[in-house]
Amino acid sequence: MPTVDFTLRWADDTEQRCQSPSTAIEPYLAEGASYPHEELLRRTRDGLTAASDRVVEVYGMACTAAAAQLEAIERAARPGLVTVTRLRRAPTRIRFPAPERLSGHYEVVIVGGGQAGLAVSHCLLERGVRHVVLERDRVLHNWRDARWDAFSLVTPNWQCALPGHPYAGDDPDGFMVKDEILAYVEPYAQGKPVYEGVTVHAVRPGFEVETSHGTLTADQVVLAVGGYHVPRAPDLGLPGIHSAAYRNPHALPDGPVLVVGTGQSGAQIAEDLHLAGREVHLAVGTAPRVARFYRGRDCVAWLQDMGHYDMPVTEHPQGKGARHEANHYVTGRGGGHDLDLRAFARERMHLHGRLTHVEDGTLHFAGDLQQNLDAADATMERIKDAIDRHIAANAIDAPTEPRYTPVWRPLTDGSGTLEATEISTIVWATGFTPSWSFVHLPEAFDADGHPEHLRGVTAVDGLYFIGLPWLHTWGSGRFAGIARDAEHLAEAIGARAARPQAA
Numbered sequence: 001m002p003t004v005d006f007t008l009r010w011a012d013d014t015e016q017r018c019q020s021p022s023t024a025i026e027p028y029l030a031e032g033a034s035y036p037h038e039e040l041l042r043r044t045r046d047g048l049t050a051a052s053d054r055v056v057e058v059y060g061m062a063c064t065a066a067a068a069q070l071e072a073i074e075r076a077a078r079p080g081l082v083t084v085t086r087l088r089r090a091p092t093r094i095r096f097p098a099p100e101r102l103s104g105h106y107e108v109v110i111v112g113g114g115q116a117g118l119a120v121s122h123c124l125l126e127r128g129v130r131h132v133v134l135e136r137d138r139v140l141h142n143w144r145d146a147r148w149d150a151f152s153l154v155t156p157n158w159q160c161a162l163p164g165h166p167y168a169g170d171d172p173d174g175f176m177v178k179d180e181i182l183a184y185v186e187p188y189a190q191g192k193p194v195y196e197g198v199t200v201h202a203v204r205p206g207f208e209v210e211t212s213h214g215t216l217t218a219d220q221v222v223l224a225v226g227g228y229h230v231p232r233a234p235d236l237g238l239p240g241i242h243s244a245a246y247r248n249p250h251a252l253p254d255g256p257v258l259v260v261g262t263g264q265s266g267a268q269i270a271e272d273l274h275l276a277g278r279e280v281h282l283a284v285g286t287a288p289r290v291a292r293f294y295r296g297r298d299c300v301a302w303l304q305d306m307g308h309y310d311m312p313v314t315e316h317p318q319g320k321g322a323r324h325e326a327n328h329y330v331t332g333r334g335g336g337h338d339l340d341l342r343a344f345a346r347e348r349m350h351l352h353g354r355l356t357h358v359e360d361g362t363l364h365f366a367g368d369l370q371q372n373l374d375a376a377d378a379t380m381e382r383i384k385d386a387i388d389r390h391i392a393a394n395a396i397d398a399p400t401e402p403r404y405t406p407v408w409r410p411l412t413d414g415s416g417t418l419e420a421t422e423i424s425t426i427v428w429a430t431g432f433t434p435s436w437s438f439v440h441l442p443e444a445f446d447a448d449g450h451p452e453h454l455r456g457v458t459a460v461d462g463l464y465f466i467g468l469p470w471l472h473t474w475g476s477g478r479f480a481g482i483a484r485d486a487e488h489l490a491e492a493i494g495a496r497a498a499r500p501q502a503a
């Protein structure tokens with residue numbers, strides 16, 4: 001049974017390391033959240049009791065460890081705010097253990113064992129290219145550990161098309177929930193040359209690959225470390241967690257919650273909290289939105305037929321700028337529906353403009369709420385216009401449908417302030433900062449430090465990127481486009497491997 005390690009930082013800055021004998025504690029505490037000490041005691045008591053009950057259920061005997069842990073927490077308790085600085089499932093099962101020391105030479109080293117790294121591995125295995133995949137955590141770590149409990153795909157299941165591993169379930173138009181996604185992706189790692197628990201600390205010219213388990217050399221290196229590296233959240237001295245650490249409404253401290261940001265994560269987390277009956281303040285940003293369904297079909301299905309997902313970034317109206325745009329917000333939850341922030345406001349969610357700054361415990365919001373809501377709706381309607389044109393041009397028999405009319409309008413411009421004391425915690429859905437400092441090959445980056453490449457192939461002979469948003473097409477950073485990109489890189493890798501190299 002997986003245990004959960006968690007660390008508490010009491011108000012006097014002392015830290016206490018704790019353990020729960022089962023994951024049943026997870027709904028009661030959130031990593032990064034701060035709780036008044038009485039609430040923390042109540043939550044750990046309830047959480048450890050639930051964990052102990054789970055042990056009884058599974059093993060038929062009471063768990064003394066949970067009771068001893070609770071006693072230790074009660075003894076250490078100090079008045080004031082307590083922060084859960086760490087909360088992690090102890091790794092139960094490393095399925096692909098690495099030898100204690102790694103060394104030697106490989107044709108190809110793939111850094112990262114997410115869907116992108118495994119997809120490249122699949123394509124290299126087909127071509128007989130000798131390689132290894134190095135994963136610092138467990139394979140597919142982000143799908144397992146960095147999504148909230150009620151997470152479901154935003155993209156329909158038929159877009160889950162890993163090379164050699166298409167979606168084979170009975171609901172291609174549905175949206176898999178977290179456990180279903182894992183059941184789909186986990187078998188994909190089988191039979192691939194993966195080492196888990198190996199962190200790549202540096203990639204140097206040559207190539208020299210310095211890892212937590214020793215240094216390897218390689219002819220070619222694929223960087224498959226995803227596009228979402230370091231959670232971005234300002235340190236304002238206020239209780240809060242990043243969206244990557246958010247799990248469920250119950251794990252957050254009692255009281256009103258402020259969600260900052262309305263990209264895909266922010267809008268879905270705001271809905272998750274709202275559906276659980278939590279009082280939610282939402283700082284609305286500039287992310288666009290898209291309707292789930294229009295004229296009888298999922299908009300993703302229309303866009304697929306319209307060739308949108310085949311458009312290379314070089315033909316995108318914003319060019320490489322598309323790589324830095326927020327995703328359109330919509331959800332696959334419960335079979336899929338629109339995320340209409342105005343409808344949430346009608347149901348008493350408090351909408352504000354963008355959060356601009358915090359001063360002396362006061363949060364300040366910009367006066368751009370109306371503008372941001374209107375712009376998101378306008379994008380949604382423009383996409384519908386394009387679908388209408390496609391239907392007309394191809395004489396498709398599709399039902400008609402009335403266009404969206406706003407169901408709520410703000411009475412103010414959304415500017416104003418909120419005292420930090422009026423909310424119990426903040427969920428920062430403010431994205432991620434890239435971190436490429438481990439790659440000591442400056443020719444692979446532009447002047448702003450962003451990866452510089454053509455379909456993942458860099459100016460450094462034998463160095464590649466994969467899995468980044470809009471690396472080549474819309475689907476490059478998602479399930480939808482990874483097969484095409486992995487095939488392309490495997491071709492390039494195979495061709496270079498076959499080329500005689502300078503001594």
Ligand SMILES: Cc1cc2nc3c(=O)[nH]c(=O)nc-3n(C[C@H](O)[C@H](O)[C@H](O)COP(=O)(O)OP(=O)(O)OC[C@H]3O[C@@H](n4cnc5c(N)ncnc54)[C@H](O)[C@@H]3O)c2cc1C
Pocket residue numbers: 111112113114115116117134135136137138139140141142143152153154155198199200201224225226227228264265438466467468477478479480
């Ligand atoms: C909230 C959210 C919702 C999403 N929803 C969808 C969706 O509905 N549909 C869809 O198709 N896509 C979705 N995506 C996008 C995408 O599918 C995921 O981001 C996917 O995880 C990308 O796979 P990847 O392999 O490129 O990167 P990752 O999954 O990030 O994998 C990279 C791996 O590299 C490892 N790693 C990093 N650094 C090192 C190092 N130095 N050494 C060794 N290993 C390292 C990491 O531990 C990780 O396992 C979503 C993304 C997010 C964040």
